[in-house]
Amino acid sequence: MTIAVLGAGAFGTALAISLAQRGPVLLWARDAAQVAEMRESRRNDRRLPGAVLPEVLTVTDRIEDAAGCDIVLLGVPMQKMGGFLSENAGLLDGKVLVSCSKGIDLATGRGSVALIEAACPGALAAVLTGPSFAADIARGLPTALTLACRTDAPDLQARLSTPTLRLYRTTDTIGAELGGALKNVIAIAAGVVIGANLGDSARAALMTRGFAEMNRLAMKLGARPETLMGLSGFGDLVLTCTSLQSRNFRYGIALGSGSAFDPGVTVEGAATARAVTGLARDHGLEMPIAAMIAALCAQKISVADAVTALLSRPLKEE
Template sequence: MIGIAGAGAFGTALAIALASGGREVRLWGRDPDLAQRRDSARLPGMVLPEGVRVVENVSNLVESTVVLLTLPMQQLRPFLASEGQPLLNSDLVACCKGIDLTTLKGPAAVMREAGASGQLGMLTGPSFAFDIARGLPTALTLASTGNRAEAMQTVLSTQSLRLYRTDDVVGAELGGALKNVIAIAAGVVCGAGLGDSARAALITRGYAEMQRLALALGARAETLAGLSGLGDLILTCTSTQSRNFAHGMALGAGTPVAQATVEGVATARAAVRLAETLGIEMPVAAMVARLVADEIGVAEAVRQLMSRPLKQEQE
């Protein structure tokens, strides 16, 4: 049995995909009407299959083989300190992409510091909730250093959901977190009408920033070049299905931004703070942090980026 804590778009999509693949799934969310409706406002037109049992209490997930935590990154630490306490002895896999603003830590460290004692993992990679829910082919990265990682990989894979395994948890976490920041920047470029050449340059230089910070924190370069880094970066910088990209487009065009969770907003602030402690330059992330805080306009951000000192590319 698989437990899922968080019935937003991604958690609901995973529940549908795993149950459709023959798994028994228990799904917990804060919407008390989900059990009666069997559908989600986040995934219009999708209905929970019979294999998904919606539960009222988080404690109902304790008996699961593994529990997926499909909560926004900034909610993970408060959740584990309150409702999530019964899960701390379970095998946990975080599905959030970001850096905690308070601790500047990734999901694995947040789970450990909360007292989690089971096997810990991170599920990340290029994926949209609708694609997963519809059973479209999707490949993700499962990052874990525990001895049950292969068993987790098997139980969470289906015919349409293929998981690749890595023990580079830091690389997988930072790839998934930082690509959201670059996706906002790519959206700004498109929204401001700066052209495809500018977007390509922005994505490439943003990827260099992702590598600089991740490698400084012990990640492996090949992880950043895989699904959890480059793969996810390509997806979120090229599709309006990405909330981060869409948020950036609105900023670039000067139109109202949607009222939805955009992980890259908080992650930009956290990444810049983290980079400063390590003495690492992240000009794209810094500009995103200032743009989302309304401290600078698009025209000035572009001017500052384009007027930076000339240098070797691999620096």
């Protein structure tokens, strides 16, 4: 049956283009005007300039069109995921629902798998995450991602793999979700370092200590250490802390340099930093980098004060 991708942002569009290599795909967008443009031009220049939509990819603004699809990829921003699932539970319950968003829900402190299971208890919940940029996927450049599902799902892995998109599966949904969410916070911090002209050595130190923070929280919440060492953790961290294609990294550069940043661009790491700070407090964990990023994003502290606070922490063993 046809696979549906709900959400025609850059990543959702790119996944739909890649999956169309295997057969028909349905791509849904809420904005009827955007859908009309995409049908006419066979492009999504609003979100993914230059990428061409294959003929087997059907674009619609009618979410009901996904009723006949057994696998549904959710390309909805994390902070809108809970509401979207509740609003469309009647349509989505009983299907295979694959979240393609990275973050932690501010309202509940949950990841996307828990949100799916709460709103659609009859669905099989999974998450697709890892080091990837939409433009690379759309161009057919080799990309490897993690597919996490509480139940081992080799059939789903096979359905969502393409000649240029290689999936590795795991049952550690907590680790996969947290790796994808927490690396965005560290990517903002890495951008702050570069934007403030603190140098590549400082960025390397920041990434290393940030990875330690990621592991600290993930292990506390039940993740497996090998998951964080894989694509959804270490792999995604390296990518987003070193490339200007990363929205979180670019946002951090703007913070560090005092430059303006497009308010229309979704930066999941900003909300995740707030959520992480609360989780760390609840579990008695120290996550100083995440705390500083949450404060910076909320304009409660200056870059200079944040750097001073981190560098003045007590010396300790690694």
